[in-house]
């Protein structure tokens with residue numbers, strides 16, 4: 001019964017579920033007072049057509065942007081990307097130091113154990129959403145590796 005109701009709601013919303021599997025997704029939990037944070041995940045296109053991610057939104061933030069990190073000498077700059085293409089049957093990994101999502105203007109501080117909903121929209125009109133766990137920056141894999149090596 002619940003499945004039927006969900007399908008009806010999806011149909012009424014007028015969008016198609018994107019053929020995308022989102023894994024290893026988390027939002028970086030920062031100390032209170034930080035207005036923005038980043039989200040990381042792997043995006044696996046399970047369909048037979050390329051997907052172009054064009055917009056992301058979240059009820060937890062004023063806006064969500066797609067960024068990439070680029071090294072200029074000793075400085076790492078973030079640049080906004082307008083879209084991200086995921087080829088059929090390919091996986092794009094968003095990770096610290098590379099592509100990532102930025103949650104800008106957080107409505108409230110995010111702590112370990114919280115969760116954040118993200119909604120993804122694609123150029124073909126399909127959409128999907130994901131619920132991401134908040135992981136404290138101290139528990140992030142990259143941070144652990146960093147500490148491990150030094």
Ligand SMILES: [Cu+2]
Pocket residue numbers: 038067068078100101102
């Ligand atoms: Cu960024």
